[in-house]
Amino acid sequence: MNKLKTNSAEKSILDAAKTIFLQKGMDGARMQGIADEAGINKSMLHYYFRSKELLFNAVFMEAFSTLAPQLNEILNSDRSICDKIKGFSHNYITFVIAHPYLPNFILQEINRNKAFVQDLISKKHFPSIKKFKLQVEEKVADGTLRPIKAEHLFINIMALNIFPFVAAPLLKGILGSSDAQYKNLVEQRKTEVAAFIINSIKL
Amino acid sequence: MNKLKTNSAEKSILDAAKTIFLQKGMDGARMQGIADEAGINKSMLHYYFRSKELLFNAVFMEAFSTLAPQLNEILNSDRSICDKIKGFSHNYITFVIAHPYLPNFILQEINRNKAFVQDLISKKHFPSIKKFKLQVEEKVADGTLRPIKAEHLFINIMALNIFPFVAAPLLKGILGSSDAQYKNLVEQRKTEVAAFIINSIKL
DNA sequence: ACATTTGTCAACCATATGGTTAAACCTTTT
DNA sequence: AAAAGGTTTAACCATATGGTTGACAAATGT
Numbered sequence: 001m002n003k004l005k006t007n008s009a010e011k012s013i014l015d016a017a018k019t020i021f022l023q024k025g026m027d028g029a030r031m032q033g034i035a036d037e038a039g040i041n042k043s044m045l046h047y048y049f050r051s052k053e054l055l056f057n058a059v060f061m062e063a064f065s066t067l068a069p070q071l072n073e074i075l076n077s078d079r080s081i082c083d084k085i086k087g088f089s090h091n092y093i094t095f096v097i098a099h100p101y102l103p104n105f106i107l108q109e110i111n112r113n114k115a116f117v118q119d120l121i122s123k124k125h126f127p128s129i130k131k132f133k134l135q136v137e138e139k140v141a142d143g144t145l146r147p148i149k150a151e152h153l154f155i156n157i158m159a160l161n162i163f164p165f166v167a168a169p170l171l172k173g174i175l176g177s178s179d180a181q182y183k184n185l186v187e188q189r190k191t192e193v194a195a196f197i198i199n200s201i202k203l
Numbered sequence: 204m205n206k207l208k209t210n211s212a213e214k215s216i217l218d219a220a221k222t223i224f225l226q227k228g229m230d231g232a233r234m235q236g237i238a239d240e241a242g243i244n245k246s247m248l249h250y251y252f253r254s255k256e257l258l259f260n261a262v263f264m265e266a267f268s269t270l271a272p273q274l275n276e277i278l279n280s281d282r283s284i285c286d287k288i289k290g291f292s293h294n295y296i297t298f299v300i301a302h303p304y305l306p307n308f309i310l311q312e313i314n315r316n317k318a319f320v321q322d323l324i325s326k327k328h329f330p331s332i333k334k335f336k337l338q339v340e341e342k343v344a345d346g347t348l349r350p351i352k353a354e355h356l357f358i359n360i361m362a363l364n365i366f367p368f369v370a371a372p373l374l375k376g377i378l379g380s381s382d383a384q385y386k387n388l389v390e391q392r393k394t395e396v397a398a399f400i401i402n403s404i405k406l
Numbered sequence: 407a408c409a410t411t412t413g414t415c416a417a418c419c420a421t422a423t424g425g426t427t428a429a430a431c432c433t434t435t436t
Numbered sequence: 437a438a439a440a441g442g443t444t445t446a447a448c449c450a451t452a453t454g455g456t457t458g459a460c461a462a463a464t465g466t
Contacts, residue, residue, distance in 0.1 A: 009443080009444090024230070024315075025228075025230065025311075025315075027227070027228065027230035027231040028230040028315065030422085030423070030424090031423075031424060031425085032422090032423080032424095040444080040445095041444060041445050041446080042424090042425090042445095043425090043426085043427090043444075043445065043446090044443085044444065044445085045424095045425095046424085046425060046426080047443075047444080050425095051424080051425080052423095052424065052425090071377070075377075104310070104311075104314050106373070107307070107310075107369055107370055107373070108228075108307075108311050108314075110370075110372050110373050111307050111311075111369070111371075111372060112227075112228075112231065114372050117372045117373060117375070117376045120376065121376045126376070126377075127377050128377065128379065129377055129378050129379065146402065148395075148399070149388075149391075149395075151378050151380075151388055152388070152391070152392065152395050152399070154377075154378070155366070155367055155374060155388075155392075156363055156399060158366065158370065158374070159362040159363050159365075159366030159367065159370075160359055160362050160363065162362075162366065162370070163358070163361065163362030163365065163366045164358055164362065166310055166314070166369065167310055167313075167361065167362075167365070168314075169313050169314060169317050169320045170309070170310070170313050170320060171358060171361070172320070173320045173323065173324045173329070174274070174278075174329075174330050174331065174332055174357075175332050175354050175357070176331065176332065177354075185352075185354055185355070185358075188352075188355070189355065189358075192351075192352075192355050196351070196355070196359060196403050197403070199349065199402070199403040199404075200399050200400070200402040200403035201402075212413080212414090233452085233453070233454090234453075234454060234455085235452090235453080235454090243414080243415090244414060244415050244416080245415095245454090245455090246414075246415065246416085246455090246456085246457090247413085247414065247415085248454095248455095249454085249455060249456080250412095250413075250414080253455095254454080254455080255453095255454065255455090
């Protein structure tokens with residue numbers, strides 16, 4: 001059978017599954033909904049991916065794979081800490097504006113199935129804080145940075161960049177922002193977040 | 204019929220529903236699971252709350268009501284900005300350590316049903332940033348604070364306090380922390396977060 | 407004491423849902 | 437062109453699920 005046809009069917013299923021799973025999560029998604037989204041028969045889903053769980057795993061892995069590498073900019077590149085923070089904030093926010101469902105999906109599913117994280121950690125290339133920690137400790141020791149634990153700094157960087165997306169509906173409500181106004185606010189954060197962090201840690 | 208008996212049945216249903224819904228969300232929760240948790244017949248759920256959706260609404264409102272008032276410490280109290288940040292961070296983190304499923308539940312459900320936020324906003328006492336915004340603008344104008352938009356400052360305060368809870372499993376993985384180590388880290392943040400923010404904004 | 411209301415439960419119902427099957431339908435191979 | 441093998445579909449299936457019903461028990465009012 002035609003490799004192209006097979007690949008394209010598999011691909012269109014995965015695309016549809018991504019659309020549905022990212023919006024509704026594992027529990028809220030329906031196999032029929034994914035089939036409809038892909039414009040194919042429900043049996044095809046099982047033909048190519050066996051079960052809802054395996055299809056979901058494929059989607060989750062793909063989603064996680066697009067976010068995880070960005071962490072290497074912070075954790076494993078050789079740039080200065082300030083450059084890392086500026087670069088990551090700008091790139092991450094730009095990326096997530098284009099994929100707004102991603103962060104929420106990852107958080108939701110990682111909280112739903114904690115054994116899942118164990119699985120991810122065991123994989124190669126799972127981000128680790130080791131190198132970043134050495135870098136921070138060095139800069140704190142030589143007086144370039146205020147004393148701060150690398151763990152806290154890392155959590156803060158993640159929090160300031162990711163939270164505005166996962167809490168968007170609530171924040172819009174509290175701030176009384178329209179979609180356009182909030183989008184504008186998020187746009188500002190491409191530079192605002194890094195400035196905020198660097199203000200806090202630079203001596 | 205005995206008011207006490209009625210109240211206690213209703214209460215035990217709500218408690219059970221809270222336990223299940225907070226852990227599994229609307230989509231993942233099962234009415235039978237809630238009945239089992241409450242140790243009663245499934246029909247009772249419908250007798251007291253009509254439908255899954257109404258029971259869920261009751262749980263959600265109760266959950267939201269416990270978190271929303273804490274925002275008033277930031278948004279509407281008369282203390283100084285620094286005191287607010289210190290007070291909120293300490294209180295919020297203390298509170299959520301005792302109710303670890305709450306933040307994730309709120310975020311997940313608010314993202315699932317965005318019309319829900321509209322409903323919340325229309326209610327009285329929904330937190331608004333108005334007063335806080337005036338206070339920040341005043342302090343920026345008189346040179347006490349570095350220039351920063353109140354919106355960004357507010358988002359940052361929320362992000363730094365809430366994110367470590369909603370992303371806990373992932374952060375544990377990246378940081379390589381045990382449950383105990385991570386709990387310790389979160390404990391430190393009761394003061395660390397406020398210090399980080401104040402470092403950044405104080406002149 | 408007895409009727410009325412309120413609370414509780416087991417059995418039941420209609421539908422939704424993940425998954426299977428067997429036949430039809432291409433493509434490629436020979 | 438016929439066999440072979442992968443692909444696609446409609447029809448099914450078993451079970452799970454939210455919700456209903458009718459009988460019965462427990463309070464309450466009179």
